[in-house]
Amino acid sequence: MERLLVLVRHGQSEWNLKNLFTGWKDPDLTELGVEEAVAAGKKLKELKLTFDIAFTSVLKRAQHTLDLILTELGQEGLETIRDQALNERDYGDLTGMNKDEAREKFGEEQVHIWRRSFDVPPPGGESLKMTAERTLPYYRKEILPRVLAGERVIVAAHGNSLRSLVMDLEGLSPEQILKRELATGVPIVYRLTEDGGVESVQDLAD
Numbered sequence: 711m712e713r714l715l716v717l718v719r720h721g722q723s724e725w726n727l728k729n730l731f732t733g734w735k736d737p738d739l740t741e742l743g744v745e746e747a748v749a750a751g752k753k754l755k756e757l758k759l760t761f762d763i764a765f766t767s768v769l770k771r772a773q774h775t776l777d778l779i780l781t782e783l784g785q786e787g788l789e790t791i792r793d794q795a796l797n798e799r800d801y802g803d804l805t806g807m808n809k810d811e812a813r814e815k816f817g818e819e820q821v822h823i824w825r826r827s828f829d830v831p832p833p834g835g836e837s838l839k840m841t842a843e844r845t846l847p848y849y850r851k852e853i854l855p856r857v858l859a860g861e862r863v864i865v866a867a868h869g870n871s872l873r874s875l876v877m878d879l880e881g882l883s884p885e886q887i888l889k890r891e892l893a894t895g896v897p898i899v900y901r902l903t904e905d906g907g908v909e910s911v912q913d914l915a916d
C-alpha cells in the first residue's frame with residue numbers, strides 16, 4: 711500500500727510580497743504565487759501523482775494554491791476538506807506589521823524569537839507549540855487515518871502550520887525546527903510506514 715502524504719505551502723501571497731506578518735489575515739496569491747502553485751502542480755504531474763482527497767485551511771492563499779495544483783493534475787473538484795485547524799499561526803499584535811519595521815522597533819533577536827522559536831508566542835498570538843496543539847490533533851484524527859487506509863492525501867496550508875506537522879513527522883527537536891524553512895509552492899512528498907512514521911521524504915524544490 712502506498713500511504714502517500716503531500717504537504718505544500720501556498721505560493722507567494724500579497725502580504726508575503728509586502729513583507730507583512732500575515733497570520734490569519736486573508737490575502738490572495740500574487741502573480742508569482744500563482745506561477746509557483748502551477749509549477750507545484752506540474753512537478754506532481756511529472757511524478758504521476760494523483761490524489762483521493764485534499765485538505766486545506768480556511769484561508770484563500772492556501773485554497774487558491776490547492777485549486778491551481780488540482781487543475782494541473784486534471785483533478786478539479788476533488789473532495790476537499792477545509793478546516794481552520796490548518797490555518798497559519800495567529801501572529802496576534804504583529805499581524806499586518808512590516809517585518810523590517812518590527813525588527814527596528816523590537817530588535818532583530820526578539821523578532822527572530824517570535825518568528826522561529828518553538829514556544830515563545832508573539833504578543834497576543836500563537837507560538838509554534840500552540841499552533842501544533844491544534845494542527846496535530848486534527849492531523850491525527852482526520853488526515854493520518856486516511857493515509858494509513860491507503861487514500862492518497864494532499865495538504866495545502868501555511869509555513870508555520872506545516873512546520874508544526876513536519877516537526878512531528880520527522881521527529882525534529884525544537885532546535886532543529888527553528889532552522890527549518892518551507893519554501894512557497896514546493897511540495898514535500900512523504901511515504902509513511904504502517905504506523906505513521908516516515909518511510910521516505912522527497913522535497914520537490916528545483
Ligand SMILES: O=C(O)[C@@H](CO)OP(=O)(O)O
Nearest residue numbers: 730731732733798825869
Ligand atoms: O507572516 C506570516 O504569517 C508567516 C508566513 O508568511 O511569516 P513568518 O515566516 O514570519 O512566520
